[in-house]
Amino acid sequence: MGTTRGAAAAAAAVNGARAGLSVEKIHVWRGDRHVLKGVSLELGAGELLHVSGANGTGKSTLLRVVTGLLPPEQGRIAWRGTPISAVPLDYQHELAYASHEPALKGDLTALENLRFMVGLKRRMSAQQLRATLDRTGVAQCADLPARVLSAGQRRRVAMARVLAVGATLWLLDEPYTNLDTAGSELLSALLLAHIRAGGMALVVAHHDLDVATATRRLGLD
Amino acid sequence: MRVGGWETLGLVLRRELVLGFRRPDQLVQPLVFFLIVTTLFPLGLSVQLVLLREMAPGVLWVAALLASMLSLEALFKSDADDGTLEQLVLSGQGVYVIVVAKTLAHWLVSGAALILVSPLVATALAIPWSAFPVMLLSLGLGTLTLSWLGAIGAGLTVGLKRGNVLVSLIVLPLAMPLLIFGAGATDRAISGTSPLGALYLLAALCLLTCTLAPFAAAAALTVTLE
Amino acid sequence: MWTWFYRLASPPYVYRVAAVWMPWLLGGAAFAIGYGVIDGLGFAPPDYQQGDAFRIIYVHAPCAWLSLFAYTTMAVAGAIGLIWRIKMGHAVAAASAPIGASFTLGALVTGSLWGRPMWGTYWAWDPRLTSELILLFLYVGVMALRSAFDDANRGDRAAALLAIVGVVNVPIIHFSVVWWNSLHQGATVAKFGKSEMPGSMLWPLLAMLLGFMLFYGAVLCIRLRGEVLNRERQSAWVREAIGS
Numbered sequence: 001m002g003t004t005r006g007a008a009a010a011a012a013a014v015n016g017a018r019a020g021l022s023v024e025k026i027h028v029w030r031g032d033r034h035v036l037k038g039v040s041l042e043l044g045a046g047e048l049l050h051v052s053g054a055n056g057t058g059k060s061t062l063l064r065v066v067t068g069l070l071p072p073e074q075g076r077i078a079w080r081g082t083p084i085s086a087v088p089l090d091y092q093h094e095l096a097y098a099s100h101e102p103a104l105k106g107d108l109t110a111l112e113n114l115r116f117m118v119g120l121k122r123r124m125s126a127q128q129l130r131a132t133l134d135r136t137g138v139a140q141c142a143d144l145p146a147r148v149l150s151a152g153q154r155r156r157v158a159m160a161r162v163l164a165v166g167a168t169l170w171l172l173d174e175p176y177t178n179l180d181t182a183g184s185e186l187l188s189a190l191l192l193a194h195i196r197a198g199g200m201a202l203v204v205a206h207h208d209l210d211v212a213t214a215t216r217r218l219g220l221d
Numbered sequence: 222m223r224v225g226g227w228e229t230l231g232l233v234l235r236r237e238l239v240l241g242f243r244r245p246d247q248l249v250q251p252l253v254f255f256l257i258v259t260t261l262f263p264l265g266l267s268v269q270l271v272l273l274r275e276m277a278p279g280v281l282w283v284a285a286l287l288a289s290m291l292s293l294e295a296l297f298k299s300d301a302d303d304g305t306l307e308q309l310v311l312s313g314q315g316v317y318v319i320v321v322a323k324t325l326a327h328w329l330v331s332g333a334a335l336i337l338v339s340p341l342v343a344t345a346l347a348i349p350w351s352a353f354p355v356m357l358l359s360l361g362l363g364t365l366t367l368s369w370l371g372a373i374g375a376g377l378t379v380g381l382k383r384g385n386v387l388v389s390l391i392v393l394p395l396a397m398p399l400l401i402f403g404a405g406a407t408d409r410a411i412s413g414t415s416p417l418g419a420l421y422l423l424a425a426l427c428l429l430t431c432t433l434a435p436f437a438a439a440a441a442l443t444v445t446l447e
Numbered sequence: 448m449w450t451w452f453y454r455l456a457s458p459p460y461v462y463r464v465a466a467v468w469m470p471w472l473l474g475g476a477a478f479a480i481g482y483g484v485i486d487g488l489g490f491a492p493p494d495y496q497q498g499d500a501f502r503i504i505y506v507h508a509p510c511a512w513l514s515l516f517a518y519t520t521m522a523v524a525g526a527i528g529l530i531w532r533i534k535m536g537h538a539v540a541a542a543s544a545p546i547g548a549s550f551t552l553g554a555l556v557t558g559s560l561w562g563r564p565m566w567g568t569y570w571a572w573d574p575r576l577t578s579e580l581i582l583l584f585l586y587v588g589v590m591a592l593r594s595a596f597d598d599a600n601r602g603d604r605a606a607a608l609l610a611i612v613g614v615v616n617v618p619i620i621h622f623s624v625v626w627w628n629s630l631h632q633g634a635t636v637a638k639f640g641k642s643e644m645p646g647s648m649l650w651p652l653l654a655m656l657l658g659f660m661l662f663y664g665a666v667l668c669i670r671l672r673g674e675v676l677n678r679e680r681q682s683a684w685v686r687e688a689i690g691s
Binding site: 373377378381384387390391393394395397398401402405422426429433437440441444445447 | 627
């Protein structure tokens with residue numbers, strides 16, 4: 001009895017070490033352009049992967065393929081060993097995607113934006129959402145419509161959304177855009193905390209990342 | 222505990238309604254267009270009430286169709302432009318529920334508004350009050366069907382430049398049956414014959430569309446978001 | 448058993464096979480249409496009601512039939528492309544669309560010409576012609592949608608979806624137009640049902656139908672080869688095929 005349970009636990013530990021995101025040789029064409037040519041990557045718990053490259057090398061496309069929005073022409077993407085096409089909704093529950101734009105409705109307040117977005121994945125009270133906005137330094141913007149916020153504030157609200165959802169896999173496209181020094185340090189600290197807690201992150205950035213942890217790098221050019 | 226389908230429906234519905242009512246001018250514009258288009262017909266054709274009454278169901282319905290085409294743009298475009306559509310689709314609830322919620326909200330806002338204004342327009346077109354119940358019922362069923370056909374058209378053309386003309390080009394031929402049945406029902410109600418046949422056909426069309434269109438619209442969004 | 452199906456997914460194979468089939472289809476079409484024209488125009492007896500004017504049915508009916516057949520082919524091919532992600536399906540759909548639209552136009556023109564001796568006017572909102580008109584709009588919609596996308600892949604998939612929605616709607620549209628028409632007109636002018644036609648009139652009609660279908664197949668082969676070349680222009684086999 002003890003040995004079978006021990007064997008099962010050992011097997012789970014091995015699987016857990018391999019658990020995570022696995023992207024194998026994906027090819028994507030946009031019209032005539034061969035944007036992604038056989039890109040592969042692996043991401044496990046507690047890992048941060050920095051995707052770098054010049055403009056037009058397909059960094060954002062790669063991120064969209066990983067979210068599942070854009071099915072690749074060839075290759076496969078697996079989450080915890082299962083192809084994401086088989087379990088799309090379960091996969092979506094475990095990821096948080098922040099695109100190049102902050103993705104906020106201008107007519108809704110910051111709090112309402114969070115409520116309507118986060119609320120689809122997790123039930124959070126207004127207080128909890130306000131607390132999250134406070135963590136990213138925009139508590140005072142909670143009741144202001146998003147269109148009156150500055151670009152930096154909107155970026156921070158988007159950060160709060162990623163935080164609030166509590167996802168394992170963070171997919172961030174140029175998250176440092178429009179952030180001031182304090183904001184950039186805050187983002188790096190949040191990334192670090194997320195990684196240390198066992199989460200994983202794929203960050204697209206054309207500049208160097210200043211996250212004090214062993215960051216692997218994937219250059220697309 | 223995951224957020225369930227019904228809860229999602231309610232949340233997205235509330236979101237759409239809040240957004241819709243925060244821009245009241247965008248709600249009113251298709252209605253004004255509806256009124257303007259109905260005015261064009263008597264101006265262009267004839268003011269004799271007898272003739273007007275004969276044309277009235279057709280004029281009413283064509284105007285309602287065209288006004289609906291205008292309001293269709295709002296269905297997905299705004300969310301696609303600011304990136305929130307992707308977030309909705311990636312929310313883990315599936316595109317189907319999102320599409321149902323958005324289309325239902327669109328109908329509640331624009332279709333219901335048309336129905337509320339229609340008695341005004343109908344009186345201007347010399348439609349007798351006795352025909353109003355049939356007219357309102359047929360408009361209710363018709364605008365719901367139209368919202369769904371429009372969801373398919375809007376889903377296919379999201380993100381295209383000058384997409385709004387293409388949407389009309391795509392949706393209007395598909396909407397011709399409901400124009401025929403809806404105007405036919407109203408016409409029969411005016412002339413005193415039984416509108417039941419036409420109403421049943423309209424209801425059947427509405428049912429078929431409400432059942433199948435969500436899948437088509439969800440598939441359309443999946444394709445255009447690639 | 449399905450190997451022939453999977454082979455059809457290969458562009459070079461389709462390119463070769465279409466070239467082989469085309470002359471046979473064209474030849475068969477010429478034969479069938481030739482017989483149909485000679486027999487229908489020369490030998491079939493004149494209709495007791497319409498005289499010689501009915502003979503336009505030998506062009507009108509095949510055009511109308513093909514317009515529907517081509518639309519269905521377009522929808523099915525698009526569905527294959529959409530569901531199984533076989534790009535040749537989209538190529539067939541894209542190649543079919545203009546051909547089908549042309550047949551629809553042909554049906555409208557011949558139907559309208561037929562209307563002149565029958566009803567005294569070129570256009571009388573006859574239910575079948577009105578259905579054909581709406582079908583033309585559906586064709587235009589699909590073609591316009593496909594060309595509106597910069598990314599050909601997405602354009603194909605959107606057009607395929609629209610074609611599928613359209614194909615479901617075609618019977619609904621036809622029924623609704625017939626219903627609409629029955630409100631306003633009494634008994635329509637005697638139509639030619641296939642069962643009512645005597646053999647001497649029927650055989651040329653069937654021959655024309657077959658001939659038109661073969662003709663559609665031949666033109667489809669020609670257009671399909673063009674589509675394949677265009678879609679695969681980046682690949683090595685195309686450069687060889689063109690270069691040689």
